[in-house]
Amino acid sequence: MTRSVQTLTRLRPSVPEPAGPEPTSSGGLRGGTGGAKGEGGAEELLAAVREGRAAAVPGLLEPLDASARKAALTRLRALRAEVGAGKRATPPHLVDRVRSALYVAGAGCLPASATAAVAASWLGARDLLVREEDGALALAALGDRAPEWAADLAGRLARRRAVAENSYPLLHGLVVRSGYTVPPTDGYVTAWTRHLTDDRLVERLREDPQTPVLVAHALAMAEPPERLTRALGRRPRRHWPTALRTLVGEGVLDRARVLDVCVSRLLHGGPARDLRLPLEMVRLLAPDARELRERIPDWIGIASDAPSLVAGYAQDVLTELASAGTLPVGALAEMTAGVLFRTEKKLVRAQLALVGKVLAEEPGAAGELLPAVTEAFGSEDTGVQERALKLVGRHLPAVDAEVRRELAEAAGLLSPMHRQAAGELFGADLGRGTALPYEEILPPVPEAQRLASPATTVEELVAQLVAGRLAEGPAAFERALDGLVRHAHRDRAAVAEAVREAFPRPPWEQGAHCFTHGTQGIHVVLAGVLGLLDPALVATRRAQGPDQDSCLHQALSGVLDARLWEAAGLVGTDALPFLLATPTWSTGAIEPRVLVERLREYRDAGVEPAPTDLAQALVRVARADPSAGRAAEEAAALGTPAGRRLAARLCGEGIVGATVRFLPRDEDGAPQRWWPSDRLVVDLGEHPAVRAEFPPAFQWLGGAPEAAPRRCPHRVEGRAEWATVLPADRELLAACLLPTLAHRVEGDARGAAEPLTALVEADGPVGRAVLLALAFGLGRVDADDRLRAVDGVLVLAARGELNARRLGAELAWLVAEGSVKPNRLADAARTAAATGAYRTVWTVLEAMLPEVLAPARPVRGLGEVLAVAADCVERCGARGEVAGLDALASGRGSSQLVVQAGRLLSALRQGADQPPTETV
Template sequence: MTGSGAMTGSGGGAAVANGLVNRVVDSMRAKVRSAVVRGAGNDTEGTGGTEEGTPVERLLAAVRAGRAHQVPALLEPLDAAARKSALGPLKSLRSEVRGWDWKRWNEATAVRRALYVAGAGCQTGAAATATWLGGRDLLSRRSQDGVLVLSVLADRDPAWAADVAQRLAARPAVAEDSYGLIRGLVERSGCAVPATDGYVLAWTREITDGRLLARLREDTHTRVLVPHALAMSETPDRLTWSVGPEAPTHWPTALATLVAEGVLDRAQVVDLCVSRLLRGGRARDLRFPLEVLRLVEPDAAERRERVPDWIGMTADAPSPVAGYAQEVLAGLAAEGALSAGTLAEMTGGVLFRTEKKLVRAQLTLVGKVLTREPGAAEELLPAVAEAFGHEDTTIQERALKLVGRHAGRVDASVRRELAEQAGLLSPVHRPAAVALFGADLEAEAGVPYEEILPPVPEREPVAPPATTVEELVEELVTRGRSDDPAAFERTLDGLVRLARRDRAGLEAAVREAFPTEHWAHEHYFSHYTHGAEVVLAGLLGLLPARRLESGRAKGNDRKACHHEALSGILDARLWEMAALVGSEALPFLLATPTLHTGEIDPEVLVERLRAYGDAGVEPAPADLAQALLRVGRTTAAAAEAAERAGALGTAAGRRLAAWLRTREPLGTRVRFSPRGKDRNSQKWWLTDRIVVEIDERAVVREEFPAAFRWLGGELQATPRRCYHWVDTRAHWSAALPVDREFVAACVLSSLASGADGDQRGLAEPLTALAEAGGPVGRAVHLALAFGLGCQDADDRLRAVDALLVLASRGDLDARLLGTELAWLVVEGSVKPNRLADALRTTAATGAYGTVWAVLEPLLPELLGAEKPVRGLGEVLAVAADCVERCRATGEVAGLDALASARSSAQFVVQAKRLSGALRREADQPLTETV
């Protein structure tokens, strides 16, 4: 190869490779000619007759027969005009094959392979050829197909071949699957190696085997593609394989060897690795450049000139990268090459991190520097004081001791600054801080504790529905599948109202804004309503009457899961709207919420029924049923509304009056079947042991539509695991906004999957449950307990928010929550470290008393467990911090026995701390009780 740019200087090796490719192509062409000759006499029947007709007809017959290996020889005698004439039929055949069903899969695959080769040979422009070869339906992963294409393009101009190669390489998926073809075009044309993500990914797959190092040495592309691989945002899989450095497929070792041999530029490799680590990303993607950097090892000058980079990594990078950067900076500090100001900047960033190992190492480093350079105390100690607010009290203690050893070397202003920071220390360290800083801290002693809880969230009214077609269509486009139930309901109401007022205008606007052709497909709405789309399809008349009726009449199998049943309420309403939208039978929706939680003001519902009565319209069954489930039943206004509803003189009014007078919530009971002994059995998992029993409610089973009757006790009370994905979970609480205990019982199995398994995003209903109405019992507290123990940190944060909202509204039974958490932790369904993280976050908002009220009934069960509870030390640390701050007193069964043990283990240290805090007399009584 005699290319330029990145490949300059590698012409000899490229020429050899180019010759090899040409020999392979020539050999393939000879085999193809031989096959055509043999096939001409034996395969005429059923293939279109390869020896009859014009050359173009023989080519098309071979393609239709799926004989890709015959195509190069059949293309060879065709001139430009003949190839152009063949292109049209090839395109038509390609369109035809797209319409074949799965039963002709093997036949279609063979034809597509032949089309892939023939189309490439008949195209003339580079752009058109690249588009054909990159077509998703034709794209071939067979290396032999690439060789066939190379043979039909053998006579093309090198510049043309280079253009095609670069175009193919620029498309990631195409570059991965067409690596052999692209490489052949590159080597034949002598163009620059296309260093794109897709091409590099395919190259690493191709070259990684037991001879990796030797192949990298021999490959002329190595010098171009390795730098790109080091810079990629998503590191190729082969480069991150978990194999030891002695393994022949270990990329970092191979690259370090090439650097040592001079094949790769050492300075470039170091620079690329550092740059990639600075950009950050997933730990998986940073593992490769980090390993390479450790093996190549920057020299002293390179370490010193990149000090700002190392500091940035210690502050923000994932732990392995931050640890490496900390090691480099520690080495520079030991050499005296790190100024006190630079070390202080580094220290501030590291001490802000949560990884205790990094924080301890940094305090040790600062201690060594202060011993060697006492004059650096004024710059370093304020940075050390950042650790006073660390969540781990042992780290606070280390930092306080370090400050105490060197505080005598700072002036009064720095000392005051340190005293200010000492206010972040845990109360257990206050005596030591007072002894160190004196009167600067004594002023805070005796300040009464005050529990800080968030303000009670206000229930926001739902805005009126859209009044114009333009406004409504905009809402449908943005909220047609909205996760905000109130906004979604508002949009549905606007749709129903405008469909009666301006049906023609609305239909025209919907056809313009939505791709409506697939709504008429027989199976599109078979399993999902796709949000408001099913209603729009009904508006446009695209749904047959039998489909509408079956959608409205659908009920629940007795073995259906609660998630499907909850989602079925919304589905039934949407099918009902699809059948009635635009007609006189549905002037507006009765079930539109008046509050963001989904609740309806009883007085408003009475007026809606009055309007229906005045118009002589009978309410739609599902719409009325949902309205009844949403109406507030426990307020004083409900009793007055019941009288007014009864006076309407309509059947719907009488139903509303009876429903309001009952006031009873939908009832459920939750229990758990025993845990199986075998971990592989289904009964081992908490998800499979939850039994939810729904109370019998005759009025629901007799008067409500089929999709609602399960609320009256129609489902079997058996444990069940769900294997489906439900995307309407945000609407579950809004369907029963005044029966949150019922909803909580129904979602327990999914929440348990987040705590007992590894599923994520399952705690979404918790926020709505906390803000909803109705009694709060065991189900809500169990749901909260599962949320606090979820594997996903975001799910735990949702649970923390729900806990604080319940506490602020006075709905939290802290003792009940602690009791439920106790057995969940002891049996292993909730991990103590996750629970400790959630409760620590809750307490940090100022709710120390609330958290202690949860932990007080929990700790005796953990301390008295038959098997030691792993992670107990973290829970005890949170408890000790809460007691020290809220100044609670009392006794915890089993705590003194643990605290008296002679051990430096974390759980013993924290037990001693908690025991001491509980025995200390409170300076002031709590201003609030939990």
Template sequence: MGDGVTGVDEAGVTGVGVGDESGVESGVDKLLAAVRAGVTADVPALLEPLDAAERKAALARLKVLRAEVRAGQWASPPYLANRIRSALYVAGAGCLNGVAETASWLGARDLLMWDTDGPMALAALGERDPEWAADLAGRLAKRQAVAENSYPLLHGLVVRSGYTVAPTDGYVNGWVWHITDDRLLERLREDPQTPALVAHALAMAEAPERFTRTLRPGSLRHWPTALRTLVAEGVLDRAQVLDLCVSRLLRGGPIRNLRFPLEMVRLLEPDTDELGKRIPDWVGIAADAPSLVAGYAQDVLTELASAGTLPAGALAEMTAGVLFRTEKKLVRAQLALVGKVLAREPGAAGELLPAVTEAFGNEDTSVQERALKLVGRHLTAVGPEVRDELAEAAGLLSPMHRQAAEALFGSALEEPAGAPYEEILPPVPERLLVAPPASTVEALMAELVAKGLSEEPVALERALDGLVRLAHRDRATVVEAVREAFPRTGWQETHYFTHHTQGIEVVLAGLLGLLDRARVDLGRTKGNGSDSCFHQALSGVLDARLWEASDLVGTGALPFLLATPTWHTGAIDPLVLVARLREYRDAGAEPAPADLAQALLRVLRDDPSAGRAAEEAAALGTPAGRRLAVWLREEDAVAASVRFLVRGEERSTMQWWLFDRIVVDVADRPAVREEFPPAFHWLGGALEATPRRCYHWVDGRAQWAAVLPADREVLAACLLPTLAYCVEGDSRGATEPLTALAEAEGPVGRAVLLTLAFGLGCADADDRLRAVDALLVLASRGELDARQVGGELAWLVAEGSVKPNRLADAARTAALTGAYGTVWAVLSAMLPDLLTAAKPVRGLGEVLAVAADCVERCGAGGDVAGLAPLAAKRGSTQLVVQAGRLLNALRQGTDRSPTETV
């Protein structure tokens, strides 16, 4: 290691070498000894007696030590490297002279470790010129991560120099974090920069973390209350604070970033004059902000309208924006507001009614009806041109309102278009070739850094194959490049892989020699026990291959990866895999077990070239070639089926919830258990097929589809238990593999269709959207059995697992793409069982509304069991109204769709 280090004792303190021939230890030696021992607290005092020449000499040795730490030579014991980094951070600060060089050292991401390092670095800097200190503070403040973590140092430099620092996001984040305590108000009063820093904080796109915390107004740490007090005291300018808060609300973004400015406005209680000066902003907020904020803006503008200070033009602009929104509460409140204004000012009808027609296209037919009635009440107050404009907009109304619109507009209403209905589905996805891996070390490092060690399947596979290929050619060059590209990251710590999900980081760590041999062996040979869940099993396949690569990367045993996909779905062309095995044979290399197993799972057995590939594989004369030939000739190399246990009578039983009743039966495949590595044995039937609760953190979901791209029915069966938590629980994200599942290969059976049914009923809107995409992709490929999907949805809705409102939202989303016929085919198969059920299904009216819209658009006809008796009932509930609408639409079905009896 150099510099006379004798070793590390149990406490992590190194022995100290001799500094000169006389045996007297120099000040520089003492400083370096303290740094190597990681005793950061001693460093400022040891720097004091050193002159400029000694500090220069110490700096050269500090740089050498820093390079050793970055290279991983001080990785054991694990805590020592971090302590050394802290000491290096402080010592370097005291040894450097130039502002730029000091800023570079103090801003390095491989040095600063603890909050206490900043004050000690300030002490190590000693007395510097005020201009020098201010310049350093300004340079560090411009680096967000550095400014956030080094606020005590930056603040100390500002106080010491007497200068101010231009606010930056990082500096303000650090400031907010460090002054938020029970003395918050006093600290704000004491800081002369408070007005400038508060102004910057209120304008930030990403609100400081302490601003997003929910605290009671009575708390001493409640920022809005403190700022209101400063406004009352004149420390902060009231008009400026209001302007900043309203502007931030207008810019929008996630609600977590808007709660603070919204609460500030509420606490300041602006009067009518202050609100009226910002009418254009409130109009924009009402139209585009998240619901909570838009509702407040709507209340503000309603107050102004009631006071008679809201111009008709502003109200019209506001109305058009709000009526475009989907929140029924906001839409109905806006229609009520317009009605009140028109009752008071009939002359404003010419400006306001055209804006009201925005509601004619609302998905809720009751909203359409309200808007139409509002227009009808004030139609006599407008001229012919406006009347024609309103009649034209009436074309957006649902056909159920056609008769009312005709009575209102007469001949001015355009006749409905007579063009035949045409179903709109997404284009059939084409297989896309995966680009070749990076061919140079520079390109590979740029890819890894730019994508941040991406876990996206194709990106991961390309990077992994490129890493293996380049390390096989020149391991030393790749190792050095990795160390430079990732000087300090969590995965370089020895404990990281004991409790983190693995990714390409484990292969990088293996390349750098940072992994424990026993851990590598465990990762390569670990299987999935009978107590494992299916997401563990899928992730286990991924992990086994990565641990195998971490062991073999940079050696002659792994020239490249066999399992790298050739297509974007994760699949491998059979002839390409044969060519890879031929290259292995010619090089005298033996395929890595997990890599070969994953390659077999990815090869397309039903590809037209599979027969020829099997013959060529057998002709290779190698064990791997023979295995591939046999595998390609297997019709069902792996298989699984799904069934459900009978539901228990009480919620408290372990057999009541959907995720407790799913049973996945993996077919018995002895060849898989005998020839594949342990992590793959469950695919041969070794994983006990019983329902089980999964208490594990679910990660790596996007990569699961790439494990079985040629056997999507098996993959779908494995996804169902995790998907069930998104249907009945509060989990989210489990639908990430569904798009890839729809584009994958293999037959579509009950498991795939159940994933669609589960996905359409997920609690999270993004999960439902991914399920809609998958459904439409299958429909475009001609692989969707709509009637079976409808049948699965029927029992899921009937038992309460899938909520009707969630299903209605998903169905409406799918229909609005133009797939009205496809959605109706699903719903028409689902509705009879629900309409004739002994127990009424609560919330079914929303589903009937979507069904009626689909039938009105696509012109389907026929009968639905149980619909007519429901439509004949008295009442104005949504269920009865929408049942009548659907029945009427079906009776008016045109010849464009064949009549069906469901």
């Protein structure tokens, strides 16, 4: 027995096999012929494989003896290599069917001496298994095998998730034949749940002897099988949680084990969608008081760390135990510290209420519970801080001097607005320390990194392409593209051969028509290396530019497409020895003297630059580089048209720009102009020289697309590369990004702010377009997008390039008209301030607040923004007046808006504890 089989468990002493032909020593079914007839049968088998007739393969295997099968296997391997490399002229619609037939035939031709590992290498190959029914055919082709061998093979295949999910009939058949249980895996369990889900779910679960083990694994999976997470719906008999509860009630499943697995899964955490199944199971099982008490440590961990919905359930469980007097004080203290560290106000307030109730009934527990309550002193919500401070104040007389000092020390976490109340409560125990001047903390200015040299060998290049590392960013893509062009120029045949071997199933295997509607990234250049592209298609795409209806982001993506098509048409020829436009810096910029040297090499080799490659190089050249002046002289001295164009570019001639503005909402009586993207106008001006000198993909920089509002509701791709198209023109790049950032500010599109990181690191002035791009980013729905905008604001501030008041002015009208929601802006501002940039954030908010406070009915949700503003003022010591704040603070009620307005007004008039200092 093999080592892997030793971990298997026998299901039953023996499993009867259906009657069938007697097995041969080869492991297949005995046939009545051999010799020459066997050779003829092998030919018939191979013909069926070439024609993709997988269903006929098991029957064609029967007459073949061991030697015929061995010979057939050798030819099947050769055929597999041809199909994988695309060398065999198989019609596209037959490729998958041929792979299926290869899969089944290879399984049947495996010799009796083949180990389970050898069989798994064929049956687990991703390039062969296409359809689920192929697994059943392969099982028939395998014939009779030793139980240990079958179990070993099943275990090996089950560990490969993609194989296990798509070949359940094969794995299940091997398990039944062997009589062993295979250690459960995610792939096998997912396939198992899919095959069992029907109207007889409960009955089928009862009949399967593996149900207890497989159910336990399914409940513990990080991502539960889709069938288990379905709602009750209109087919209740297919609802897994209900079925499992039924089996628990019948004793088929052990109740304690199911509860343990579900609670453990909740404790391990993860996205809320992945915890719905275990949470639903716990609720359906309705644990009694004893079962709840046995798992108190688990409930505490869940309440502290799980997603809000799950944590709320755990908090309810512990609250029930506390109300019954069965929750130890130490456990309540641990729970309190964990829950009060959370940000959800509902959970935090409920916990403070629970502690207050317990202390009212058991005052002696104050010494153990109040230190846990101080966790709320560091909350971002000053209202929570106030509740916690009042709770501590009510029960402070019940603690000893040591605990009192501990509580007083924790009071240093309170907001300055509560310092006076804390001082009255703790008196001399509240240490005041030495007042330090405020110091603004900004992130270090990021430095551009030099792009690594291209791959030095074909093997290294192909490894980069196969590993898929091009998705890591534009730098990796540019490096790979440059390496591909250089190596193809030196030895196109070697590169072509390496590409064929490295991509057994490339996008272009079904013909060059796969590029009719797109470049497929760098794959179009690889197809060019292999000579698979229609020259007429290449010429058309190279001459194609954005039409009048194109969006600006389409124009940016069109530049990359044009470069790829140009490279695909010229790769491996003397017309493209290397790329001029490959960046020298991670931002996408090219060092001026490096570009001069590249043009010199082209001149010396007698090569005329490719138009699109040269255009991208000219747009990317860093005009602000200190060496730009000297480089301009050297470029002019080259005596070539390209050199003269570079010199003019470096001297600032023909530089394009952009202005942005927004139409009024009701202009021309057009009420459909509601969202900013519907009213945004980007004017690129008119530059005839640019339109005359640059190729079609770049001519929009000279005044096209038209400066008019236009929607862009279609899918957006290639965001990461946009910033590298215009790394030397930050304001122009920002204008091009604005339509996408402004479009559907309420939508759930993620990643729209991805180019902001590169935008702030680009060269050029910071004008209205850049500030608007950041403003829209601060108001995005996606938290990651907002974080990118926060980073952009802080980096510009660190570089001394941020006009914080102008940014605040742009945010003011966006918030006032509802395009930027206050709660999202508050979250972004709070994140930025927490890094130590309180004065920067306050300067932005100070410029924004007068306009949003002016209306008779202030913008809903503004209280959160005022809370962040107050916190910034209290910490940086700013003073002054904000129009409209006094009237708002004097209003009636105790809403968040009124309370925080009063807090901000008090901070501005009194200053913070520390004297303010000026910051750069």
